[in-house]
Amino acid sequence: MKGGSVKNVNSKAELENEVAEGNSVIVHFWAGWCEASKHMDQVFTHLSTDLPHAVFLRVEAEEQPEISEAYSVSAVPYFVFFKGGKVVDTLEGADPSSLANKVSKLAGSVSPNEPAAPASLGLAAGATILETVKELASSNGTSSAILQSSTGSADDLDKKLEQLVHSHPVMLFMKGTPEEPKCGFSQKVVDILKKEKIKFGSFDILSDQEVREGLKKFSNWPTYPQLYCKGELVGGCDIAIAMHESGELKGVFTDHGIETGDTTEGKPNEAGAGKGGISESTGLSSSLTSRLETVINSSPVMLFMKGKPEEPKCGFSRKAVEILKQEQVEFKSFDILNDDEVRQGLKVYSNWSSFPQLYIKGELIGGSDIMLEMQKSGELKKVLAEKGVKAQETLQDRLKKLINSSPVTLFMKGTPDAPRCGFSSKVVNALREEGVSFGSFDILSDDEVRQGLKTFSKWPTYPQLYYKGELVGGCDIVLEMKNSGELKSTLSE
Numbered sequence: 281m282k283g284g285s286v287k288n289v290n291s292k293a294e295l296e297n298e299v300a301e302g303n304s305v306i307v308h309f310w311a312g313w314c315e316a317s318k319h320m321d322q323v324f325t326h327l328s329t330d331l332p333h334a335v336f337l338r339v340e341a342e343e344q345p346e347i348s349e350a351y352s353v354s355a356v357p358y359f360v361f362f363k364g365g366k367v368v369d370t371l372e373g374a375d376p377s378s379l380a381n382k383v384s385k386l387a388g389s390v391s392p393n394e395p396a397a398p399a400s401l402g403l404a405a406g407a408t409i410l411e412t413v414k415e416l417a418s419s420n421g422t423s424s425a426i427l428q429s430s431t432g433s434a435d436d437l438d439k440k441l442e443q444l445v446h447s448h449p450v451m452l453f454m455k456g457t458p459e460e461p462k463c464g465f466s467q468k469v470v471d472i473l474k475k476e477k478i479k480f481g482s483f484d485i486l487s488d489q490e491v492r493e494g495l496k497k498f499s500n501w502p503t504y505p506q507l508y509c510k511g512e513l514v515g516g517c518d519i520a521i522a523m524h525e526s527g528e529l530k531g532v533f534t535d536h537g538i539e540t541g542d543t544t545e546g547k548p549n550e551a552g553a554g555k556g557g558i559s560e561s562t563g564l565s566s567s568l569t570s571r572l573e574t575v576i577n578s579s580p581v582m583l584f585m586k587g588k589p590e591e592p593k594c595g596f597s598r599k600a601v602e603i604l605k606q607e608q609v610e611f612k613s614f615d616i617l618n619d620d621e622v623r624q625g626l627k628v629y630s631n632w633s634s635f636p637q638l639y640i641k642g643e644l645i646g647g648s649d650i651m652l653e654m655q656k657s658g659e660l661k662k663v664l665a666e667k668g669v670k671a672q673e674t675l676q677d678r679l680k681k682l683i684n685s686s687p688v689t690l691f692m693k694g695t696p697d698a699p700r701c702g703f704s705s706k707v708v709n710a711l712r713e714e715g716v717s718f719g720s721f722d723i724l725s726d727d728e729v730r731q732g733l734k735t736f737s738k739w740p741t742y743p744q745l746y747y748k749g750e751l752v753g754g755c756d757i758v759l760e761m762k763n764s765g766e767l768k769s770t771l772s773e
Contacts, residue, residue, distance in 0.1 A: 341356050463645070
């Protein structure tokens with residue numbers, strides 16, 4: 281393939297053939313609905329022009345689930361770097377500087393010690409790259425004069441953030457844009473501001489990693505969206521909702537001399553004016569709307585995905601399932617590949633064009649990208665707790681509770697009054713003869729505990745005796761301790 285262009289890959293075999301030739305290959309996994317992907321693709325295209333010796337490939341991540349799964353793609357934009365037929369590096373997220381630097385190193389045109397930062401991207405990708413980086417950071421219309429190199433000092437970043445929060449009397453830092461919010465929480469705050477008829481500026485924090493991370497420290501507020509009034513932080517989604525419902529938000533705006541009126545952002549989107557980004561008037565039939573609402577509310581945590589949790593059909597769905605399992609959350613799922621009516625209808629109903637889609641207590645949270653960011657920031661755990669969704673008790677947690685249910689706990693076959701094996705009977709008799717009070721658990725009644733405790737304690741047989749959460753031992757050890765006079769003193773320390 282000639283350098284200086286980007287080729288779309290349409291099959292796993294096609295990608296494998298390109299990689300097998302041993303050239304320097306960079307693959308951009310992207311999605312058409314993701315603005316960050318589109319911006320990074322501009323960067324990617326410029327790099328292909330300036331570095332013609334490398335092979336640049338593009339994969340539509342959701343349309344090619346086999347390829348995405350093979351390279352563990354769970355979020356876009358995502359880049360995989362090949363050399364000599366092997367994966368040598370990866371990059372996740374919208375980071376033009378890192379992309380240019382990694383591509384340059386792979387193609388061998390820049391010293392490994394010379395980072396291709398935005399101020400010097402011409403080394404790697406020509407002069408046009410700098411303008412693309414600026415466009416990426418300013419995709420919401422913020423003045424480019426505010427934007428500075430990501431290699432600037434902490435003072436430069438603070439000045440940039442100070443300018444941003446004061447750039448409009450009411451300023452919203454959100455995921456996506458007012459016309460296309462990228463999470464349900466951002467959607468809610470946009471809806472509130474429109475209902476309040478407040479003119480506001482916005483900044484898409486997904487387009488600028490420096491602002492995204494820097495503002496968390498600047499405001500001492502770890503999550504998004506963040507709403508500011510005259511440069512002062514009002515709060516996030518929950519606070520905005522509470523203040524809106526109590527009428528306090530309007531009072532804050534009035535106190536700061538901000539007049540209400542028709543917003544420059546236009547009327548609320550029909551597909552974004554309802555609760556949690558769900559439209560109040562979608563144009564869907566009442567029967568389909570009723571069906572969607574029934575499915576969404578069929579579980580406190582509901583995941584619409586491609587495939588099933590035990591067999592996801594795309595990397596994004598697999599990642600969503602992994603996140604929920606890591607959070608130890610019980611959830612139900614719906615395979616949208618088996619029902620095109622739900623698949624197409626839910627896109628309209630939720631104003632969210634891709635899958636998976638996660639709902640908590642009937643409210644849209646977002647897709648795998650949003651879930652991953654919320655998990656990393658701790659926001660997902662917080663939302664689940666606020667919605668009253670408790671983490672499932674793991675087997676390990678359950679075993680610890682059982683072990684500590686009494687100061688002395690005996691895991692045995694049967695019960696103290698009716699032991700089901702001679703070894704258990706002997707330990708029960710030894711404890712009673714020593715006058716030791718104890719609790720017991722019949723491992724024959726619960727195979728999960730029976731097998732799990734062997735691994736937990738690293739002791740393969742029963743009975744097992746515990747004191748204050750620590751394993752004492754089995755039948756032989758208990759009888760030896762009784763005969764030596766140690767048993768009673770040990771269990772009463």
